[in-house]
Amino acid sequence: MFEISNRLKKIPPYLFVEIDRKKKELITKGEDVIDFGVGDPDLPTPENIIIAMKKGVENPKFHKYPFGKGTKEFRKAISDFYKKNYDVDIDPESEICVLIGSKEGIAHFPLCFINQGDISLVPEPGYPVYNIGTLIAGGKSYFLPLKEENDFLPDLGKIPEEIIKKTKIIYLNYPNNPTGSFANKDFLKDVINFCKKNNIILAYDAAYSEIYFEEKPINIFSIDGAKDVTIEFNSLSKTYNMTGWRVGWACGNSFLVNALAKIKENIDSGTFEAIQYAGIEALKGSQESVEKMRSIYKKRRDIFASGLKELGFNFKLPKGTFYFWVKVNKSSVEFVDFLLENGKIVSTPGVGFGPSGEGYVRFSLTIDEEKIKKAIDRMKKIWQK
Numbered sequence: 049m050f051e052i053s054n055r056l057k058k059i060p061p062y063l064f065v066e067i068d069r070k071k072k073e074l075i076t077k078g079e080d081v082i083d084f085g086v087g088d089p090d091l092p093t094p095e096n097i098i099i100a101m102k103k104g105v106e107n108p109k110f111h112k113y114p115f116g117k118g119t120k121e122f123r124k125a126i127s128d129f130y131k132k133n134y135d136v137d138i139d140p141e142s143e144i145c146v147l148i149g150s151k152e153g154i155a156h157f158p159l160c161f162i163n164q165g166d167i168s169l170v171p172e173p174g175y176p177v178y179n180i181g182t183l184i185a186g187g188k189s190y191f192l193p194l195k196e197e198n199d200f201l202p203d204l205g206k207i208p209e210e211i212i213k214k215t216k217i218i219y220l221n222y223p224n225n226p227t228g229s230f231a232n233k234d235f236l237k238d239v240i241n242f243c244k245k246n247n248i249i250l251a252y253d254a255a256y257s258e259i260y261f262e263e264k265p266i267n268i269f270s271i272d273g274a275k276d277v278t279i280e281f282n283s284l285s286k287t288y289n290m291t292g293w294r295v296g297w298a299c300g301n302s303f304l305v306n307a308l309a310k311i312k313e314n315i316d317s318g319t320f321e322a323i324q325y326a327g328i329e330a331l332k333g334s335q336e337s338v339e340k341m342r343s344i345y346k347k348r349r350d351i352f353a354s355g356l357k358e359l360g361f362n363f364k365l366p367k368g369t370f371y372f373w374v375k376v377n378k379s380s381v382e383f384v385d386f387l388l389e390n391g392k393i394v395s396t397p398g399v400g401f402g403p404s405g406e407g408y409v410r411f412s413l414t415i416d417e418e419k420i421k422k423a424i425d426r427m428k429k430i431w432q433k
């Protein structure tokens with residue numbers, strides 16, 4: 049019989065399969081399930097982007113292989129987005145590579161720099177692709193716990209010297225999935241110094257950069273010297289409700305960006321140019337929908353927070369993203385099971401994002417206010433009986 053590769057064998061099973069099975073079973077039974085599980089926006093892609101896409105699809109020029117690092121026009125729009133939003137300079141010619149969603153770039157990036165046995169520093173709880181991409185490339189992950197008492201920032205001082213010596217990449221993600229936390233300027237400065245001192249690449253995942261509430265997150269390239277060591281990943285997925293469109297980018301240090309472009313040249317043939325055309329409209333057109341999205345998620349966050357408070361839960365109010373990270377002080381899997389069985393509410397066990405996520409549960413606020421209120425009512429019925 050065929051045997052799967054050692055590489056594929058190393059990839060851990062998808063932890064949320066069992067919850068998904070139970071959820072589907074309840075839906076089949078006709079139960080009214082409230083789903084805080086998947087981090088996929090419920091809001092539609094803004095109309096102006098859809099109109100641009102329709103126009104793009106009709107243009108035969110866009111029907112060919114896209115190839116290369118993306119269209120000149122889309123890369124220019126990305127560069128303008130950084131200048132306008134963060135006053136940061138990114139050269140559209142040499143410092144941007146368009147991706148098929150940021151996940152694609154994050155997963156392929158270790159193939160450029162990781163040799164057998166090399167190490168990536170991977171925050172946990174965190175997005176699983178940093179570890180998986182490293183494993184596929186033949187490397188190993190050294191996990192950096194994100195603890196609440198440290199504002200969900202990793203403690204770089206605790207990484208052993210022998211690990212640092214073998215490290216090629218450190219991954220960071222702020223605004224953070226799943227904790228909703230931000231990185232402060234001092235921490236980011238420390239990270240850049242750490243990377244420079246130890247010749248380590250910073251792979252900065254900014255997928256949620258535009259989902260913030262009280263304050264705007266810091267862009268990594270506004271830190272002195274960041275571009276010497278950093279590649280940033282971002283996409284249109286969360287900012288413009290375009291998760292299904294599959295379009296993102298990597299930007300920053302040109303050596304790093306071009307290495308990724310070389311791997312991609314040999315694996316995929318780029319992002320459909322009609323999508324890149326619509327992407328220009330997303331970044332350059334009216335940003336009213338982005339403002340509106342922020343206020344919708346903020347309202348949902350506040351409704352959920354006040355409900356959780358009444359129920360006596362412990363949490364740090366998320367500063368950004370549409371996630372809510374709640375301390376449950378017991379097995380996160382048991383808590384999630386209990387909530388599904390008794391309240392028909394789907395949530396995600398924190399331990400699925402890494403061992404430091406144990407004792408926490410993630411709620412994705414990608415459902416409307418009425419459903420959030422309904423979920424809180426059900427939780428009150430369960431716990432205030």
Ligand SMILES: Cc1ncc(COP(=O)(O)O)c(C=O)c1O
Pocket residue numbers: 087148149150151152175221225253255282283284285286291295296
């Ligand atoms: C932290 C983080 N990074 C990256 C991504 C990938 O997003 P996309 O591939 O749609 O750009 C996600 C998606 O959920 C995410 O949560």
